[in-house]
Amino acid sequence: MLLPGSGWEPVSGGESATDVFRRGAVYAKCCGPAGVEELQAERERVEWLAGTSMPGASVLDWIESDEGAALLTSAVPGVAASELPWSEKLVAGFASALRSLHDLPVSTCPFERPLTEVLGLAEDVVRRGAVNPDFLTDEWRLVEPSELLARLHAELPEVASKADLVVCHGDACLPNFLFDPDTLEFTGVIDLGRLGIADRHADLALVRAQLADEWSVDADSFFAVYGLTPDPQRLDFYHLLDPLTWG
Template sequence: MHAPPSDDWEPVDIGESDTSVYRRGNTFAKCCGPSGIAELTAERDRITWLASTGFPGATVVDWLEPTSPQPDGLGSSSGGACLVTSAVPGVPGDTLPPASHDRAMRRLGATLRELHSLTDCPFERPLAEVIARATDVVRRDAVNPAYLTDEWRRLRPSELLAQVVAERPYIESVLEPVVCHGDACLPNIFFDPETLEVTGLIDLGRLGVADRYSDLALTTIQLHDEWSADPAPFLEAYGVPDPDARRLYFFRLLDPLTWG
């Protein structure tokens, strides 16, 4: 892993096993070992592209690889890389109090619709590649059961994958490709705690053109799980008050099979 920052950088516990994250003032440093460089590079490029559209979010401050000059306070490299970005103002969505949930859902629905309306995105996340990723995770027996519902944990991962494969023809017949976040969960969406406007998105490593339901599925289930909220205000503000339940289920099932 890239050498940890010096004492004026504070570690941030974000629950990732393959990266280390630090904060200093209004900047964050995400560091990885050699095996994580490609993934971190992909996140850097997506942050840069989204910032170029004017959409709210972080900006890239610095990019450090083994051949980079010694950065201020970031120590020496051990073969990895480090992405330094600006902090997004506001608070993550999972920390908002219940009284703000209804209005925040409406703001979030409008913001996600704006993201999905962006054009000329150079990144893609084809369904075939996502299913191939899930197939590999299942083959390696690397599915994290913590990401599964109680119902899904009663089945073998291979049985869950079989459900995905069986539904694939239907999903492909109704695909609506848009610019998706790829991990549109509440901790990755920041809000102004006073106005409840969305101030930015973080963790953009999966951003790219994909079916709009890949975002809608994750966001709606997060609203239910984290806020115990009916996602109707979010879906109404987004513009799909009567969503396709079959597509929501498909992408909710597919996502936890891709993280191993």
Template sequence: MHLSTQGLPDPRHLLPVPPAGIEWLPVNLGESGDSVYRRSDGVAFAKVSVSGSDGVESLAGERLRTEWLAPFDLGSAKVLDWHASQEGACLVMSAVPGVPASELPAGQLLQAWPSMAHRLRLLHEIPAASCPFARALSTMFERACDVVARNAVNKEFLDPEQQDIPPPLLLDALRVQLPLRLAQEARDRVVCHGDACMPNFMVDPRTLRCTGLIDLGRLGTADRYVDLSLFLANARDSWRGPDDELAARKSLFDTLEIGEPDDGRLDFYLGLDPLTWG
């Protein structure tokens, strides 16, 4: 969610001084509310959260997650610099090569899709016990309860068919399923990206192969369907029609060797996610 920065310190003051002849260029990326900058030589990105924006703690968590995942060679960024003070925090990371999958036309996205699905599989195959970060369903459901109670749900994040339904009713429908989903999570917890949307998968536009993952602020152990639901749903607007969508679905579950996908789990996590931003 993008938060208002009116009255807050200028985030550019927290950026490190770049080499001579290089500058920081503002970029509009993600939903975290951080100010994002790209170095003009293309080798690094910086995220800045100013004090009073409620993002410093989240940015610190992204730093730790980025440092933790880097040695697994999944193409994720490396932390180049970190600075925190009373004014805020700045995280500088190496740039992951390629373009976001969200920028690819349907035909190219279908070609890139198997390598993206394989990258997701490799992430899920990291031993969950080795991951110090949790994205527990109980925690995310509590967050959804808080967002709904504050009337902070962004309706643009909801499925169009749900935008006219009061968020408390959407939350109640999910609450009925909660015991079942908690039991499933206990049996099938993996390392999840947590926000496995198309902008967070980088693709080489020449080879159409996935080069890496970005924006790891929600990485943690969870039910794998947290990632699968967003991965499938976020690509829907890219497809040319039902045939593309069916092909993508089959390719994903074939790559993950899931013979009988659980559509109920997909729908549950797809319904929960937009209630957790706010």
């Protein structure tokens, strides 16, 4: 085992291919040799974000061998928004936190997430027949993944022409934004493997879907605090694109 010492307890949840463990105030993500490059990319993103005004984890150690790699980070205080009951204050805090991330200067971010690259990832997942139906809406499950992909290709030129590039989280879901359970103050963001410069609607589309799925509320109050009336076409486009990239 790559991890030093004993007392590591497995942590369940998340969509990452890594194994996650916790010991006290330290988290560890572990992967085999095939996942080292991806985990190293996440380490670089955690290190970069730690140098900004955005609260999050710090890298404590990096262990690499023929067995794979382990990324050790500090635990971020608070609990995931998904573990808290809906409230206007929590939604407002979520909106403010995401806006703060999106307002980080693009010129300082060394990571990019080009739309063509993300679409290429979706093409690979569809080609391998690896689309997870659990990530699709009831309507989308009735359609062949290749047809869903064709819909994205048809809209790509227009969507790309309207891109509004910011520092995106890449997986802006409720479990990745942490809050103090008593005060509902934002305490930090986690799981940065997909962080990079992209159209802000890539994050906003996931937020809209999460608010509906987890709390059965629309995103109007979120967008009001965030300070933007989003583009419906891009929201729909990125909402469909995301589930095709996990496989």
